[in-house]
Amino acid sequence: MPLLEVKNMSHDFGGLRAVSDYNLVIEPGQVRGLIGPNGAGKTTVFNLLTGVYRPTEGEILLEGKNIVGLQPYQIASMGLGRTFQELRLWRHMTVLEHVKMARYSKLGYGLIGAFLGTPKRHRKEADNESKAYALLEMLGILQLADQVVTNLPYGAQRRVEMARALAMEPKILFLDEPTAGMNPEELIQMMKIIREIKDRFGLAIFLIEHRLRMVMELCEVIQTLVFGKVIAEGNPEQIQKNPKVIDAYLGTETVE
Amino acid sequence: MIFFLQNLVNALQWGSFYALIALGYSMVYGILMLFNFAHGDIFMVGAYIGFGVATGLLALVSTGMITAPNWMILVLTILFSMILTSFVGMIVERVGYRPLRDAPRASAAITGLMIGIILETGNLILLGARRVSFPALIQTETYNLGGVYITNKKIMIVVVSLALMLALHQFVQRTKWGMAMRAMAYDYTVVPLMGVSINTIARLTFAIGSALAAAAGILFGVAYPVLDPYMGIVFGWKAFVAAILGGRGSVLGATLAGFLLGFIEIFVAMIFPSTLRDLIAYSIILLILVFRPHGFFGEPYSARLRL
Numbered sequence: 001m002p003l004l005e006v007k008n009m010s011h012d013f014g015g016l017r018a019v020s021d022y023n024l025v026i027e028p029g030q031v032r033g034l035i036g037p038n039g040a041g042k043t044t045v046f047n048l049l050t051g052v053y054r055p056t057e058g059e060i061l062l063e064g065k066n067i068v069g070l071q072p073y074q075i076a077s078m079g080l081g082r083t084f085q086e087l088r089l090w091r092h093m094t095v096l097e098h099v100k101m102a103r104y105s106k107l108g109y110g111l112i113g114a115f116l117g118t119p120k121r122h123r124k125e126a127d128n129e130s131k132a133y134a135l136l137e138m139l140g141i142l143q144l145a146d147q148v149v150t151n152l153p154y155g156a157q158r159r160v161e162m163a164r165a166l167a168m169e170p171k172i173l174f175l176d177e178p179t180a181g182m183n184p185e186e187l188i189q190m191m192k193i194i195r196e197i198k199d200r201f202g203l204a205i206f207l208i209e210h211r212l213r214m215v216m217e218l219c220e221v222i223q224t225l226v227f228g229k230v231i232a233e234g235n236p237e238q239i240q241k242n243p244k245v246i247d248a249y250l251g252t253e254t255v256e
Numbered sequence: 257m258i259f260f261l262q263n264l265v266n267a268l269q270w271g272s273f274y275a276l277i278a279l280g281y282s283m284v285y286g287i288l289m290l291f292n293f294a295h296g297d298i299f300m301v302g303a304y305i306g307f308g309v310a311t312g313l314l315a316l317v318s319t320g321m322i323t324a325p326n327w328m329i330l331v332l333t334i335l336f337s338m339i340l341t342s343f344v345g346m347i348v349e350r351v352g353y354r355p356l357r358d359a360p361r362a363s364a365a366i367t368g369l370m371i372g373i374i375l376e377t378g379n380l381i382l383l384g385a386r387r388v389s390f391p392a393l394i395q396t397e398t399y400n401l402g403g404v405y406i407t408n409k410k411i412m413i414v415v416v417s418l419a420l421m422l423a424l425h426q427f428v429q430r431t432k433w434g435m436a437m438r439a440m441a442y443d444y445t446v447v448p449l450m451g452v453s454i455n456t457i458a459r460l461t462f463a464i465g466s467a468l469a470a471a472a473g474i475l476f477g478v479a480y481p482v483l484d485p486y487m488g489i490v491f492g493w494k495a496f497v498a499a500i501l502g503g504r505g506s507v508l509g510a511t512l513a514g515f516l517l518g519f520i521e522i523f524v525a526m527i528f529p530s531t532l533r534d535l536i537a538y539s540i541i542l543l544i545l546v547f548r549p550h551g552f553f554g555e556p557y558s559a560r561l562r563l
Contacts, residue, residue: 050449077451090442093435101439104432105451111460114431115423121431128432168451 001064003028003172003204004049004080009058011048018044019228022058026172031198031205033219035212035239037248041228042208043085046174050082051075063171077105081170083161085177085208091150095141095160098149099132100125102167132167138200139163139193155186159193166197172204173197179211187214194218212249216240224248258403263526264519269410269479271518272417276472277495278502278510279424280465286441286505287461290361293368294348295469296492297375300485301344302470303390303477304379306337310391310474330393334416334474338467345466346459353462354455372489379485387484390477413475420471421511424464428507433460441505497541503554512552517541 006024010017019041026032034042047053049060051072060067067075076082090098107128113121136142139159144152149160158178165173178194179187191214198205209215215222216236224232224245232242239245277299284292310333316322317329324332352367397408428434436452437460448454476491477483498517502509520540525533545551 071453072448073451073453076449082449084446088443088446090439090446092442093438097435097438101432101435102450104436107432109432111433114433115427117426117430125430125432164450 002026002061003030003063004206005059005061005064006049007059007061009048009055009060011044011053012056017228019048019055022228022230024223026204026206028171029198029202029204030221031194031219032207033215033222034206034208034225035210035215035222035245036225040225042225043176044228045225046082046176046206046208050080050174073105076168079169079171080174081165081168081172082174083158083165083176083178085180087154087157087161089149089157089160089164092148094146094148095136095152095163096129096132096145098160098164099135099167100128102164103128103131103169106169135163135167138196139166155182155189158182158186158190162193162197166201170203172206175205175207177208177210179209179214187211191218259526261404263522265404265406265410267519267522268414268515269518270522271515272414273472273476273491273514274495274498274517275511275514276417276420276468276475277491278498278514279421279507280469281496281499282502282505282507282510283437283461283465285499287437288353288440288458290353290364291368291496292348292353292462292465293365293492293496294352294371294375295368295465296488296490296495297372298341298345298348298466298488299469299473299476299491299495300379300483300488301375301473302337302341302466303473303483303487304383304388305340305344305470306333306474306477307388307390307483309333309336309340310393314391326393330478333393334471337470337474341470341473342463342467345462345469348466349459349462354458372492376485376488383485387482390474390481390483392481393478409478413479416471416475420468421507424468425507427464433457437461438505497538501541501545501551503551506551506553509551509553
């Protein structure tokens, strides 16, 4: 059974068909890419799959269960983690707090315990904290644990976002342009991190990227989305040679 | 000096009420980005619920069904009333605010005003247009500390208030719910993606704020045992001022600003005729806001969150 399966998903914004007849199969441990020009509907696909929007038509099966109509928080706790194209961090919380917060739904203690400060609460919170530290170490931001995120350089903030998504222990991780705005050095680091995550956690990754080089190096299967439609799907080599993709990216005008 | 200390004691008590109510305002404002103008009336409802619970418990004692000393009745009254009033707060959130999450903020603001009017008139209809007196659960004992008179009630009010504020601070800083609340204050859209339901946190925020207002209501009833349906209006406004003065969503800020309001009011009344109290006190606060428009602990950034 595939980890995530999307069947004939479409979505309308008003009268505009933003995503049309979209299909997707992601197997456990697979790294998939979604490329396409600006405004192609890539982020909309992410928003549909994570429950931010409800698709007009179609089915989304996470481990065989239809998740259409579920609330984003329910879908997230079923094992779907995500990062954002524009950073969406809680600016005045520390790095450690971000990761702890992401593990919220895994912390089983009650309200009364929370108010009274029972040993159970302290145990669970302490356990949560040590797991959070371990994750920060893996992502190379342990030394920043107590820093407030707004003070951090951009690349570090990106890692915090990644750490936060991973802390939920997702089965599949959606990365929306994780290298947006990064310099070449940070880009190489981020690619290393993504590979590491894949090997360490064995989770499936679904990646939106503008930088073709990165997608080609990381992904096993790539889809190309143009105006809400998938125009090509295949391995990196096939995609690179596909005339429709070349057309979409470089335009029809031939350069002398 | 003694005169000063005496007023300091009074100001501490007076500030406790403001601070407890301000915390509810501040939490809702900070976390959900809305002004719950019904909050002053929640304070009133809390006081009346406290009145009902205390009267009921006393009736049970007088029939001999239970035996309990008066202090225990007071503790139980505070506990039960906080729980019951938190349900009132949750209903207000569910009925009044949740359907308006995506509505313009002004609509949510007038919702608060309307719910406030409904609570006031509802109370009038339910209990009639008369004042009720809060049962005297503890006899006033006055201690003379080197010329400064302190009553057991004042000590109790300040200690209970501070204990509640400390508990809230612990809750916000140390627990997963507190963390979710703080996260929501910065960017609520990402919170569900961590597997956390926004509705749960919104409900919890209202519940805690209302419970604190109920505690304030009962403590107020202990100090000034006459309750009327409109008692929450001016108190609510002033506590709202304290919440804004403290800075958006800051527990510490709302607490300090609540006490500061108490101090300013009492000390202005100490120097000037008491009819001028609010005029002068709130002119001072206006002046403070001019220099600190974001309040004591508010962050100077424009509010961009919506819920």
